[in-house]
Amino acid sequence: MIGPTLQHLRSGTTKGVEDVGDVEISRGASQDDSHISSRIPWNRANTVTVYTRLSSTLQDFSFSRAMQNKISFRGLTLESRKPVFFDVLNNLWDPESNPDGIVNIGLAENGLMQAEMRSFINAQPGADNHALTYGDGFTGSKKLKAAMCHFLNRHFQPYVPLNPSHMCITSGASNALENCAWALCDPGDYVLVGRPYWTTFQSIFGNRAGVNILEVAMGAVDPMSVDAVARFEEAAEQARREDKRVKAILLCSPNNPLGRCYPEDALKGYMRLCQKLGIHLISDELYGLSVWENPDSNDPTQFRSVLSIDSQKLVDPQLVHAVWGMSKASGP
Numbered sequence: 001m002i003g004p005t006l007q008h009l010r011s012g013t014t015k016g017v018e019d020v021g022d023v024e025i026s027r028g029a030s031q032d033d034s035h036i037s038s039r040i041p042w043n044r045a046n047t048v049t050v051y052t053r054l055s056s057t058l059q060d061f062s063f064s065r066a067m068q069n070k071i072s073f074r075g076l077t078l079e080s081r082k083p084v085f086f087d088v089l090n091n092l093w094d095p096e097s098n099p100d101g102i103v104n105i106g107l108a109e110n111g112l113m114q115a116e117m118r119s120f121i122n123a124q125p126g127a128d129n130h131a132l133t134y135g136d137g138f139t140g141s142k143k144l145k146a147a148m149c150h151f152l153n154r155h156f157q158p159y160v161p162l163n164p165s166h167m168c169i170t171s172g173a174s175n176a177l178e179n180c181a182w183a184l185c186d187p188g189d190y191v192l193v194g195r196p197y198w199t200t201f202q203s204i205f206g207n208r209a210g211v212n213i214l215e216v217a218m219g220a221v222d223p224m225s226v227d228a229v230a231r232f233e234e235a236a237e238q239a240r241r242e243d244k245r246v247k248a249i250l251l252c253s254p255n256n257p258l259g260r261c262y263p264e265d266a267l268k269g270y271m272r273l274c275q276k277l278g279i280h281l282i283s284d285e286l287y288g289l290s291v292w293e294n295p296d297s298n299d300p301t302q303f304r305s306v307l308s309i310d311s312q313k314l315v316d317p318q319l320v321h322a323v324w325g326m327s328k329a330s331g332p
């Protein structure tokens with residue numbers, strides 16, 4: 001079971017939007033030219049800065065007109081949806097330096113292990129030359145993949161042990177999910193997600209890949225139970241009648257925001273359904289190592305990765321994708 005830090009998470013934190021497209025426009029003040037700089041953080045690790053020099057005649061144009069000439073409408077649309085979350089980050093409470101700031105309880109950060117993580121990181125030998133090259137390609141270095149396989153084989157107990165060829169490393173779980181959107185879906189496709197859900201999935205799948213989230217209402221059914229699978233099948237059938245192309249079911253286990261895990265029969269039910277419909281099963285297991293006994297909960301379901309299920313008779317393994325990242329268990 002997963003404990004209180006997950007349970008108090010707000011559904012709908014806006015972090016995914018930060019990851020996939022904050023656009024800041026600032027105007028330079030040199031004598032002859034204006035400078036418009038568009039900072040487009042594609043994710044936390046890669047910030048692309050584009051500087052465009054404008055001729056002095058453009059100074060007469062309104063600023064918004066210049067913006068429209070120089071960045072995409074997609075960028076402008078995202079700018080207008082800039083979440084309040086950024087204002088919170090810019091004004092974080094600190095007892096000494098910012099006592100009037102905001103205490104942020106809308107972000108699932110693991111502050112408990114910071115001292116341990118810092119001393120572990122500082123105790124590691126420095127980077128070798130290989131780390132300063134393009135390395136082994138764009139899906140993660142061999143060394144990192146080997147270490148991740150070793151780690152996940154121990155903690156997630158996959159039925160088929162993971163090897164590096166099963167794995168793509170990305171900068172954060174949001175990025176991995178967005179890669180699923182790009183790889184498995186086309187713009188305009190739909191991904192089924194049971195309610196309630198972490199609404200940032202909408203921006204992760206939608207902002208750039210153009211993939212829609214199709215919410216599955218649970219009514220009186222427990223969203224984590226095997227009975228919920230039937231609701232997904234009904235939703236897929238309804239989507240088919242409406243000519244909506246459903247490409248995947250997205251699970252979140254342990255679940256944000258419910259803080260509960262799917263039992264084995266439900267996971268198997270989703271696998272069977274995905275096989276029947278010929279669609280993918282994406283399992284966001286980011287909180288898989290943030291679980292513990294909770295004596296106050298009456299749901300004893302332990303976390304179980306989709307990878308740990310013997311799925312041979314249930315689903316084509318090529319349809320199953322698990323996402324895990326270090327941002328919750330070890331700090332971002």
Ligand SMILES: Cc1ncc(COP(=O)(O)O)c(C=O)c1O
Pocket residue numbers: 015019108171172173174175198252256284286325326327328332
């Ligand atoms: C369920 C879920 N998936 C994915 C993410 C994004 O993870 P990351 O910060 O590693 O991109 C979060 C972050 O809060 C999350 O709650």
